Amino acid sequence: MHKKVCTALALTLSFAMASMPALAGERAALVKGSLVNIRAEATVKSSKVTNLFSNASITVNDSVQGSDGSTWYPVKYAGGQGYIRSDFVKFPVQYQRDEAFENELNQQGFPESYKEGLRNLHAEFPSWRFQGMKTNLNWDAVLNGEMEGTSSLVDKNAISS
Numbered sequence: 001m002h003k004k005v006c007t008a009l010a011l012t013l014s015f016a017m018a019s020m021p022a023l024a025g026e027r028a029a030l031v032k033g034s035l036v037n038i039r040a041e042a043t044v045k046s047s048k049v050t051n052l053f054s055n056a057s058i059t060v061n062d063s064v065q066g067s068d069g070s071t072w073y074p075v076k077y078a079g080g081q082g083y084i085r086s087d088f089v090k091f092p093v094q095y096q097r098d099e100a101f102e103n104e105l106n107q108q109g110f111p112e113s114y115k116e117g118l119r120n121l122h123a124e125f126p127s128w129r130f131q132g133m134k135t136n137l138n139w140d141a142v143l144n145g146e147m148e149g150t151s152s153l154v155d156k157n158a159i160s161s
């Protein structure tokens with residue numbers, strides 16, 4: 001009897017585990033936020049290990065539920081490890097060629113130098129629509145006008161796009 005119960009329990013567990021989704025494992029990601037706290041444990045009450053700046057490269061593992069109710073990722077970064085709250089993690093998105101989007105860019109006359117950035121934005125925000133606006137302004141004239149009587153944040157020797 002005991003042997004039958006153990007066998008049945010083992011079979012039940014193996015079927016249950018087989019039907020569970022596979023864990024994602026380690027994934028590359030970026031920090032989303034200007035100065036994000038990395039914590040020693042998965043809670044805002046835990047001590048701060050360090051701060052990471054926006055777009056810092058990190059590696060996260062499967063998410064965990066923190067004792068504060070938030071979702072956290074165990075994180076590795078250059079110089080250490082800890083926990084980062086999930087709303088401060090951004091996963092890279094790959095652009096899949098979209099002929100309709102490419103045609104829109106071409107019809108509006110976007111220069112090739114703009115397209116890579118617009119493709120990346122489209123991959124992350126597919127519902128956004130980009131509207132080209134021809135100003136007929138000369139870049140050098142704009143910079144010279146910007147420099148008149150003020151201190152400009154645009155370097156006079158900036159390379160045009």
